[in-house]
Amino acid sequence: MNFGFQYTIPARIAWFVQELPSFIIPVYYAIGCQSIAGGVVLAAFLIHYFNRQGDVRLSVPVKIWKWNSVVHLSLRGRVLFLEWIHSASYPLFQLDMLYLGMALFATGMYINIQSDSILRNLRKPGEAGYKIPRGGMFEYVSGANFFGEIVEWFGYALMSGSLPAIAFAMFTASNIGPRAVHHHRWYHEKFPDYPKSRKALIPFLL
DSSP, rough: OOOEEEOOEHHHHHHHHHHHHHHHHHHHHHHHHHHHHHHHHHHHHHHHHHHHHOOOOOOOOEEEOOOOHHHHHHHHHHHHHHHHHHHTTTTTTTHHHHHHHHHHHHHHHHHHHHHOOOHHHHSSOOOOOOOOOOSSSGTTBBBHHHHHHHHHHHHHHHOOOOOHHHHHHHHHHHHHHHHHHHHHHHHHHHHHOOOOOOOOOTTTTO
């Protein structure tokens, strides 16, 4: 059904508006928070969105026809952060899980940023056509950027110890995991010399 509410805006602006609620809402509710562990989790959450806002992948216009993405991201920011406030005060909140989560989060973000950089620089100015991404985690999986994103959010889930964060990590995997599989199949169809040992999403497994 088409309600006639369609127009095109620059993708960078669209992404900024879409992601802004997930940044503003946690900051608003974090005012006055005294938890050190919570501050670490908040910092990780905000670092992710600082990186997203500065992501230069977004160079093509997109059509905006509903505000459902803004509503979704507003709710996500609020639910994830409010549940984190509650779970971070649990007596069972373990520092070893916090440290493990921090390590996974940092590793996932590094893989994500590196993979995005590789994809952005596949073609030189003026070049056309498709190329096989090489380097970094692309030597092991076709969806290296997706793998990094999933690792990042599972690390965040361990850091926060909250059910919504765990659920969001699982939803992220179920959403972008199939995309990695689809890209993997496309690469094999497009390039006869595509590396046979490279998996779709999980190194050496899938």
